[in-house]
Amino acid sequence: MKDQHKILIFTLLAVSFFSYSGFLYSANSAYKTAEGTSSDRGKRLWQEKNCIACHQIYGLGGYLGPDLTNSYSQRGPDYIKAFLRSGTMVMPNYGFTEIEIQDLAQYMKSIDESGIGMPSKLKINYDGTVQQP
Ligand code: HEC
Missing domain, CATH: 1.20.5 (Single alpha-helices involved in coiled-coils or other helix-helix interfaces)
Structure with missing residues (x-):
């Protein structure tokens, strides 16, 4: 050649x-989650406390706890906050402040708005991008 x-x-x-x-x-x-907003602070807490070890978002993560992608719309903010305030037998109580709980709830909201917990339902486009159902 x-x-x-x-x-x-x-x-x-x-x-x-x-x-x-x-x-x-x-x-x-x-x-992208906007820098410096409540949901961004929630995302940092999520990473710091390694919630993904037990929970999935967008279908990826650990399997001890449930997928949290759409918890916000399915269970509501009060239910999520109650969980974060007290923990359970399996899920640790991290001793979060009310502001931290609010930030995590906002992060759950942003996840809920941006995706679904079952990747098998996503549509894959011809150019390799992924579309919500
Ligand atoms: C050691 C494993 C573990 C870790 C770490 C963990 N969780 Fe959980 N979580 C669970 C389990 C298990 C449940 C289901 C309730 C139960 O069985 O106690 C749960 C339930 C929840 C629920 C309620 C969801 C629903 O739809 O019922 C929320 C919200 C939640 N966790 C948020 C978080 C956040 C935020 C973090 C990180 C700060 C976290 N979890 C860290 C194990 C964990």
Whole structure:
């Protein structure tokens, strides 16, 4: 193969790679949690306390506790807050302050609005992006 052909093929692959990556990043940017908001602080607490060890969100995580993706709309904020305030036999009581509980509830709300707990119900588009049902 001539060197010119190799350079042409490489250029085509490089251009496709960068334009597709750019497209995917811009297509998903709407789901980011805003920095400094209550739900963002809740997300940090979620990561710090490693809630994912027992719970799934968007269908991924540990299996000791239930998937929490849609708990907010299914159970409501008061139910979630009561759980976080007292814990249970299995789930630890972290001694959260009321503000921290509010932040975690807001994070649960943002998860609920951005996805579903059963990935098998998602639709995969021809370009590799994923769509809510
Ligand atoms: C050691 C495992 C474990 C960890 C860690 C854990 N949980 Fe749980 N959680 C559970 C279990 C198990 C349940 C189900 C209730 C039960 O059986 O006690 C539950 C229930 C819940 C519920 C109620 C959900 C529903 O729909 O009924 C919420 C909300 C919740 N957890 C939030 C959290 C948050 C937020 C964190 C992190 C700060 C966390 N959990 C950490 C085990 C855990």
